[in-house]
Amino acid sequence: MENKLLIINANTVFEKKDDKYFGYKSRFGDIVIGGVYSYRFVVHYAKTNQDVVIIPGDANTVTTPVCTTLEERLWKPGAQAKACRDEIIEQAKADIEKLANKYGYYYAYGRNTKAEFIVNCEKRTVVTILRWLAEGQIVAKGIAKAAPDDCYNVHIGRAIALRRALGLAVPDEYLNAPRPTEVRVGDFISDDSGVNKALVIEDDSWPPFSGGAVIYLKDARKYCYRIIDDSREER
Structure with a gap:
């Protein structure tokens, strides 16, 4: 009962x-x-x-709301959630390579195609365009866009957009990856408004010459800013 x-x-x-x-x-x-x-x-x-x-x-x-069995806890603390997100990001990177053949082409719609990834960090999107090898004609597109309250990650975005362009199912973990729980160097953070954002840099480093707002790691962690992009990829 x-x-x-x-x-x-x-x-x-x-x-x-x-x-x-x-x-x-x-x-x-x-x-x-x-x-x-x-x-x-x-x-x-x-x-x-x-x-x-x-x-x-x-x-x-029936188990408690956060368990699959009494022995196997489903609830994951912050450190484990961070490891889980890192694992999903690495899975997404590997997925892109695994879907390609040894020449770096993707088989779709009966022929080999080459993929072009268009990344727009400001709009938080990734678009994959598939073209026939010889003619260069566009045969398919796939789009991934991060939700306003989600953390953008270009690697997960590429995997989602590529799979959509290829007509393949997108794994649940890509669409529902846990948010990052700890600020790290290379992340972009913002205040609650989402308007003011900054790149997180090492505590003892100099700001990059490329310009743009930056914040030291210790300060980002101290003031608990929201992580909006953890791609950690050069731009």
Whole structure:
């Protein structure tokens, strides 16, 4: 009875079957009932929503809202969330290379194509354009755009845009990567308005000659600015 009440009162319920999680119920309407979700998606969802329950394959052994089993905790502290995001970013980088052949071309729509990545950090977008090798004709486009409250990452953006251009499914972890929990050198941070942003630099370094606002790492951590871009790629 206690387990049934837990399910009834929950806002969202997932049911675990083998290594997959299926949407079981959602009062928010943001989960597809019967839809398949990854472990990382459920981790992120459980961290950012209240009253999330996971059924580990047996409705009579419902776990607490942040656990898959009594032994396996689903809730991830900040340090683990940071490692999880880093892992997803590395996965995205590897994904782009893995989808290409040994010549660096992508097979799509019956022929080999070359990909062009257009990065716009100001608009927080990445566009992938696929062209036929010989003619140079555009055959497909894919677009990735970070949500206003999300942290932009060009590597994840490239992987999403490329997969969309190729007509491939985009993994849940790319779309729902946990936000970075710790400011690091190379990040771009902003105040709450999102208008004033600065590049985070080493505490003992000189500001770059390229101009633009900068902030020392110790100050960025001290004042808890919001991380808006953790691509850490030269621009």
